[in-house]
Amino acid sequence: EYPFHRRVSGFTSSLRTSSAETFIPTSVDLANGLHRPHQKPAILRKISAAQQLSASEVVTHLGQTVVLASGTLSVLLHCEAVGNPKPTISWAKNGEEVKYNDRLLLQPDDSLQILAPVEADVGFYACNASNALGSDSVSIAVTLAGKPLIKASRATMINTESPAVTVDIGSMLKTIQKANVSINCQVAGVPEAKVTWFKNKVKLSSTHHLHNGLLLIANVSLSDQGLYSCKASNLHGEVTESSQLLVLEPPRPLPYLEDLTAVLSSAGPSTHSVLTSPSGTKLTVSPGSSALIGCAVDGHPTPNITWLYSGEPLSRQHQLLAAGRILHILNVSDFTDGEFSCLAQNEAGSLTQGVTLAIQEYRWSVDKLTACSASCGHRGLQLPQLRCLLDGAEVNTSYCRETPKPSLQPLACNRRDCPSRWMVTSWSPCTQSCGGGLQTRRVTCQRLTAKGSSVPMSNEACAQVSKHPVDTQSCNRQPCVEWAASSWGQCNGPCIGPRLAVQHRQIFCQTKDGTSVSSDQCSSLPRPLSTQNCWTDACGVHWRVSLWTVCTATCGNYGFQSRRVDCVHVRTNKPVMEHHCSWRPRPANWQRCNITPCEFGTWPRGGEAEWCGNRREGRVVSQKRSTGPC
Numbered sequence: 001e002y003p004f005h006r007r008v009s010g011f012t013s014s015l016r017t018s019s020a021e022t023f024i025p026t027s028v029d030l031a032n033g034l035h036r037p038h039q040k041p042a043i044l045r046k047i048s049a050a051q052q053l054s055a056s057e058v059v060t061h062l063g064q065t066v067v068l069a070s071g072t073l074s075v076l077l078h079c080e081a082v083g084n085p086k087p088t089i090s091w092a093k094n095g096e097e098v099k100y101n102d103r104l105l106l107q108p109d110d111s112l113q114i115l116a117p118v119e120a121d122v123g124f125y126a127c128n129a130s131n132a133l134g135s136d137s138v139s140i141a142v143t144l145a146g147k148p149l150i151k152a153s154r155a156t157m158i159n160t161e162s163p164a165v166t167v168d169i170g171s172m173l174k175t176i177q178k179a180n181v182s183i184n185c186q187v188a189g190v191p192e193a194k195v196t197w198f199k200n201k202v203k204l205s206s207t208h209h210l211h212n213g214l215l216l217i218a219n220v221s222l223s224d225q226g227l228y229s230c231k232a233s234n235l236h237g238e239v240t241e242s243s244q245l246l247v248l249e250p251p252r253p254l255p256y257l258e259d260l261t262a263v264l265s266s267a268g269p270s271t272h273s274v275l276t277s278p279s280g281t282k283l284t285v286s287p288g289s290s291a292l293i294g295c296a297v298d299g300h301p302t303p304n305i306t307w308l309y310s311g312e313p314l315s316r317q318h319q320l321l322a323a324g325r326i327l328h329i330l331n332v333s334d335f336t337d338g339e340f341s342c343l344a345q346n347e348a349g350s351l352t353q354g355v356t357l358a359i360q361e362y363r364w365s366v367d368k369l370t371a372c373s374a375s376c377g378h379r380g381l382q383l384p385q386l387r388c389l390l391d392g393a394e395v396n397t398s399y400c401r402e403t404p405k406p407s408l409q410p411l412a413c414n415r416r417d418c419p420s421r422w423m424v425t426s427w428s429p430c431t432q433s434c435g436g437g438l439q440t441r442r443v444t445c446q447r448l449t450a451k452g453s454s455v456p457m458s459n460e461a462c463a464q465v466s467k468h469p470v471d472t473q474s475c476n477r478q479p480c481v482e483w484a485a486s487s488w489g490q491c492n493g494p495c496i497g498p499r500l501a502v503q504h505r506q507i508f509c510q511t512k513d514g515t516s517v518s519s520d521q522c523s524s525l526p527r528p529l530s531t532q533n534c535w536t537d538a539c540g541v542h543w544r545v546s547l548w549t550v551c552t553a554t555c556g557n558y559g560f561q562s563r564r565v566d567c568v569h570v571r572t573n574k575p576v577m578e579h580h581c582s583w584r585p586r587p588a589n590w591q592r593c594n595i596t597p598c599e600f601g602t603w604p605r606g607g608e609a610e611w612c613g614n615r616r617e618g619r620v621v622s623q624k625r626s627t628g629p630c
Contacts, residue, residue, distance in 0.1 A: 041087035041129035043138045044080045065141040065188045068117050075114040076107075077140055079127035087129035087136075094123045095153050095168075119144065124151035124186065141188030146236035148189030158347055160248065167243065169230045174246045174347050178219050183243055185213035185230035193232040200226045222247050222300065248348030249300035253278055259322035260294035267292065276342050276353035284358040285332050286390065287399075293327040293355055295342035303344035303351070310338035332357055362399045364406055365389045372413035378452035380414035418448040420461040422469050430475035443471045480512045481521045483528055491534035495541065495580050503534045540570040541580045543587055551593035562590040 045061070056073035060066055066075055081087045089110035091098040100106050105113045114121055126139045143149040152170030159165045159175040166182040167173050175181060187193045195213045197204040204215075213232075217224055229242040260273055273292040274283040285291055295305050305324040307314050316335065319328035327340065341354040366384035374380035386408070388400035423446045431437035445462035446454045459468065486506040493502035507530045509522035546564040553559030565588075567581035568574060578586070 037084060038133060039082065039084040040134035041081050041083035041131055041136045043127060043129050043136045044082070045138060060140065065143060065190075067143055067145050067190045068122070069145070072117055073115070075117055075142060077112040077114075077125055077127070077142075079110055079112070079129070079138075081127075081129035081136065083129065083131050083133070085131045085133075087131045090128045090130075092126045092128060094151070095126075095155065098125075114142070117142070122149060124149070124188070139186065141186075143188045143190070145190045148187055148193035148232035148234055148237070148239050150230060150232050150239055150241045151186040151188075152241040158248075160250075160348055169228075169241045169243050172244045172246070174248050175220060176248050176250070176348055177221055181217040181220050181224075181245065183215040183217075183228055183230070183245075185215070185232070185241070187213055187230075187232040189232065189234050189236075191234050193234045193238075196231045196233070198229040198231065201229070217245070220245070220247055222249070247300065248346065249298075250349035251297045251299040251303040251344035251346060251351035253351065253353060254296040254298050257294040257296040257322075257325065260292060260296075260326055263292060263321055263326055263328075274355050276340070276355045278351070278353050280339065280354040280356060282356045282358055284360060286360050287333045287362060289332055291329040291332050291357060292321075293329065293340055293342075295325050295327070295344065295353060297325075297342070297344040297351055297353070299344065299346050299348065299351075301346050303346045306343040306345070308341045308343060309335065311341075329357075332359055360391050362388055362390050362395065362403055364400055364403060365394075366406055366408065369411065375414050376416050376418035376450075377448045378415055378450055380412060381410040382413045383410050384408050415450050417450050419465060420445055420447045420457045422462050422466060423454070424469055424471075427473070427475075432476050434476050434478055434480035436477045437475050438472060439475045440472050443469050478521070479517070481509055481517055481525075482512070483522050483525055484508055484510045485528050485530075488532070488534075491536040492538065495539035495583050496533070497539070497583055499535055499537065499540045501534055501536045501539050502531055504531050506530070537571070539580060541567055541576055542570060543581050543584060544568045544573075545587050545589075548591070548593075554594055555596050555598035557592075557595055559592060559594040560590055561593045565589045 056071050057076070058066055058072060058074070059076040059078070061078045061080075066077075068075070079089055079091075081089065091106070091112045098104055098112065103115045105115065107113055110127075112125060112127075122143050124139045124141050126137050128135060128137045130136075139151060141149060141151070150170075151168060153168035154170055155167070156172040157165065157167050157174070159173070159179060161176075162179065164180040164182070165173065165175055166184060169183055169185040173181065173183075185195060185197075187195055197215050213230060215228065215230070225245055225247050227242050227244055229240050231238055231240045233239075257275060260275070267290070271290045271292060272283060272285045273294065274281055275294045275296050283291065295307075297303055297305075307318075307320070307324075307327050309316075314327075317330050319330065320326070321328055327342070329335065329340075335357065336359075339354045339356045341352055344351045344353070365387045368385040368387065369382040370385050372380045372382050386397070386405065387394050388397045389395070390399065423444050425442040427439045427441045430439045445457045445459050447457050447461075448454055462468070484507075488503050488505045491501050491503045493504070495501050507528055508516055509519045510516045544566050548561045548563050551559045551561045565586060566575045567578045569576055
């Protein structure tokens with residue numbers, strides 16, 4: 001045992017091999033390297049016992065272990081490196097850059113000095129030397145006598161290319177299959193610690209690991225995944241650090257996708273399905289239909305799927321099913337040209353597979369002609385008949401409305417001389433507008449030639465084909481009618497204003513000779529007015545009101561008063577029938593009054609006593625007989 005209060009500096013037995021200094025370059029031959037114009041950095045390992053300049057000061061070189069005691073006041077860690085250009089020296093503790101302060105000092109010769117070391121200073125100190133050509137790093141352990149110390153890393157390393165990779169214990173490693181993996185467990189401790197390896201808490205046999213705490217896992221596969229733990233133990237205790245090993249498998253295509261079959265069974269009959277492929281798949285679909293596109297890939301960890309259209313993320317209406325492995329296109333017509341692709345990615349790599357949807361287009365067809373517009377002559381034409389087709393089948397023309405129509409060229413047809421036929425002109429205007437007249441037209445026999453000219457023929461030539469059309473007919477045989485009106489009646493209708501009334505007259509339809517007929521026969525003629533306003537002294541009236549009577553009550557809610565309202569003539573001031581004044585609103589002839597609460601009081605009821613009570617709303621609501629005041 002090494003009590004903490006004793007001044008002790010010691011080393012692991014593997015490093016206490018000699019007291020004489022021996023210089024061991026790591027990456028360069030000193031005999032030649034120092035004279036080369038350019039050289040990668042190389043840190044010199046000095047395997048020697050630590051120098052105690054005093055009872056409280058320890059000086060040591062890299063590649064060794066320093067054990068702190070209670071009286072240790074200073075630890076000086078030397079780091080010497082060669083290289084051209086001259087290397088830059090930096091220090092790290094347990095993988096993190098050392099933050100210098102009043103206890104952690106960087107000396108001019110790049111040595112690291114720890115003043116008044118405490119338990120928090122325990123750890124692995126790494127000297128890093130670097131120049132433009134490369135870098136080198138060597139560690140030294142500073143520990144206490146007792147429980148072992150493991151150099152651990154908290155880094156995450158992802159290896160997708162290298163056939164061999166080495167990490168420190170504590171790291172997370174993600175690597176491709178068939179790589180050789182080394183996990184380094186650097187241990188410091190006094191007395192020397194024993195190293196034991198575990199996988200998923202199960203001890204590994206000695207055949208799995210090498211000397212100096214290095215575990216080698218050759219040609220890794222998915223079965224090698226797990227948590228690897230390094231346990232260092234001595235008489236004073238034990239410590240364990242672990243690394244997680246994840247084996248990566250890049251995305252790879254699969255020949256089928258079970259989820260697509262399940263989704264397709266629940267979709268409609270117009271839904272098409274297809275799987276993407278690395279070389280690209282093609283699917284022909286009808287416009288307006290929907291499509292299910294499956295991305296059949298596998299990998300470890302499970303790849304993330306990103307769907308693209310023409311190389312860009314999807315922005316139009318769609319659905320993702322089966323954790324993103326199936327793309328549901330609701331309407332393929334929303335996508336015109338371009339390729340759908342699924343990008344499968346995980347930490348081991350990526351894979352892109354594509355599919356192209358070929359949409360059957362609606363198109364116009366002109367393979368049929370309309371019937372000829374004429375049986376003879378020079379104007380017979382046939383037009384190409386437009387049909388809307390989808391995959392050879394005729395559909396409603398509305399489906400082709402977005403497709404430009406082809407230019408249509410009419411075709412001449414039936415261009416030959418016509419048989420002789422009667423030709424008639426339009427009827428002349430009627431000689432009378434009513435009461436009966438005559439109109440005539442011209443009738444001739446002609447023949448229309450194929451060149452469009454008309455050749456006169458004899459009437460006999462046309463009579464053999466059809467009967468001679470009439471050339472005279474009667475017209476406008478309806479009788480001549482007009483509106484007639486009687487004289488205006490008296491101006492004694494209802495009053496509509498001051499001195500203003502209405503008068504009437506009769507309107508009727510009659511013939512020119514005065515015979516009355518139905519009004520319908522005059523309906524095409526403007527009808528005269530049957531009423532008009534007129535002036536009359538009988539309507540010079542107004543409302544006259546008297547003064548209000550005295551209110552029927554002095555208080556309460558039941559008092560009212562009235563007045564007389566009459567319709568009187570303005571000139572004679574005599575009353576007339578009220579309907580003559582109806583063109584003005586009639587004034588009110590009664591209203592409520594004195595609507596105020598009644599106060600307490602007394603009133604005699606006979607004899608010497610009085611009745612006390614309260615009048616409310618004109619009624620006695622309480623009373624009592626009393627011989628004194630209320």
